[in-house]
Amino acid sequence: MNTVTIARQTVPQTAALAPMASVADTAYRTLCAEHGACMTTGELVSAKGLCYGSRGSAELCRITQAERPMGLQLFGSEPEFISEAVQRLLDFQPDWIDLNMGCPVPKVVNQGAGSALMKTPELAGECLKAAVRAADGKCAVTVKMRIGWDAEHINAVDFAKRMEAEGAEAIAVHGRTRTQFYSGNADWSQIATVKAAVSVPVIGNGDITSGADAVRMYRETGCDLVMVGRASYGNPWIFEEIIHALEGTPFTPPDVETRLREMLRHMRMILDNSEKSEQLAMREARKHALWYLRGYPGAAAFRARSAGLCTYADAEQLAADYLAYRANRAK
Ligand SMILES: Cc1cc2nc3c(=O)[nH]c(=O)nc-3n(C[C@H](O)[C@H](O)[C@H](O)COP(=O)(O)O)c2cc1C
Missing domain, CATH: 1.10.1200 (Non-ribosomal Peptide Synthetase Peptidyl Carrier Protein; Chain A)
Known part of the structure; x- marks a missing residue:
């Protein structure tokens, strides 16, 4: 199996588990890692909540050895809070810190965070810069984004280039707009365009439901790693299936x-x-x-x-x- 270095982690080039709030908790991440997920990410944590000492936020940041390499993910839109939150996250020794620029839910978007940051690229850049400065070289800072706000405002390439310029060490792209939420199809061609435009590693995400899909995403987008979310529901074996597909060996689903x-x-x-x-x-x-x-x-x-x-x-x-x-x- 090839290896790839992403966010300073050298891992087999198989598939990462996507962050999923209320689903991919410690138990879930551990199980997926056991079944072959090569990287995991925690559930999104409010930068402000963490700064105000919310117990719930801090609980989401615990990392066990079995889940590593594992990143912690923040959402927010105020550089001062992001800066302080990153410093607090460092105490949990994440393998990297990810900034969420893809979450579509109103609670997040209405504060200008998550995918709303794709409408304010300058502010997104400020947030990232603050995170990189606060991480102080101790770990990589990465971004997870969508391809734009809506079909009329697809700005994945410009946005990703700006994130790279501000210090993102990897960029995960979910091939949907905010207004799509999780419906319609992910547009993998946008992932390919981002990959061709930046030199940091690109993680492709959206609609991988089988080993064959993962092989196809690698082939069609040239991405450095694929990331799987919903297909792992009740099915941590998806990661084994992907490994078999990449190796060209048959996979027998569990009975x-x-x-x-x-x-x-x-x-x-x-x-x-x-x-x-x-x-x-x-x-x-x-x-x-x-x-x-x-x-x-x-x-x-x-x-x-x-x-x-x-x-x-x-x-x-x-x-x-x-x-x-x-x-x-x-x-
Ligand atoms: C229930 C649920 C929770 C999610 N929570 C997060 C999150 O906390 N942070 C994030 O960046 N993306 C989150 N996502 C988006 C996924 O990481 C992923 O981008 C999306 O599901 C598309 O990938 P898939 O088609 O493989 O599921 C969530 C998705 C779902 C379905």
């Missing part, structure tokens, strides 16, 4: 027993990593149970049951009942 065993291990990791009660932590874990059960014949009723999981024992029972149902069907 249902393996999948459900991993689902239970995932639940257990969520509970072990949470300071919340079992019931509250299981509320967050439910969506994962649903995702692991996706695509199986007759699983709809079992998926519906995942919405009511309150304890780990409930999840074990759900897995056992589904396997019993399948065994009966096969008779």
Whole structure:
């Protein structure tokens, strides 16, 4: 496997796990790293929240060895807060620090942060400059962006060039505009255009759902690394699938027993990593149970049951009942 150096990390050129707030937490990142994700990033953290000492923000910054190499991601639009937040992040020893310039949600955009920064490239540059100065050479600062605000304002290339000029050591491009949110198709041709325009590594992102997609994104965009988000829902094996596709070796998807065993291990990791009660932590874990059960014949009723999981024992029972149902069907 080739290696690639991104944000001062030399990693196999396979696939990174995308940052996903409320989904890709410690348990999720650890699992994906075990299955071959070559880099992970934390959930987006408010620069202001961190500066004001929000406990929730600081909790999002914990990094365990199993998740490394791992970056921490900030959002904000005020250079002073970003500067102080970067200094605080350094205490958590991130492998790099990423600035979010792609988040489309109103709560973030209405403060001029996330993808709104693509409408104010000068301010985005100031934010980045402040982050680079505050990082003081201790770690790389990177940017994750979209391709523009809307179809009439696609400015990926100019924006990426400005970020490079202000000191971004890598740029991840999600091939959608802000107004697309997560709908429509990611425009990979824009990722290719950014790659051709800058000399720092470019990470391509958007709509990779299989090993074949990853191979195609490398080929069509020339990107230095691909990044996978939603296709890893209930499917950390996507990273193994990508490695096999890149190596040209056949990939055998896990059988249902393996999948459900991993689902239970995932639940257990969520509970072990949470300071919340079992019931509250299981509320967050439910969506994962649903995702692991996706695509199986007759699983709809079992998926519906995942919405009511309150304890780990409930999840074990759900897995056992589904396997019993399948065994009966096969008779
Ligand atoms: C639930 C969810 C949460 C996300 N949270 C973040 C985030 O915190 N920071 C970020 O840069 N992108 C975030 N994203 C965007 C993803 O990192 C990625 O760019 C996007 O999902 C496209 O990649 P995909 O098609 O492989 O999912 C999020 C996406 C989803 C679906």
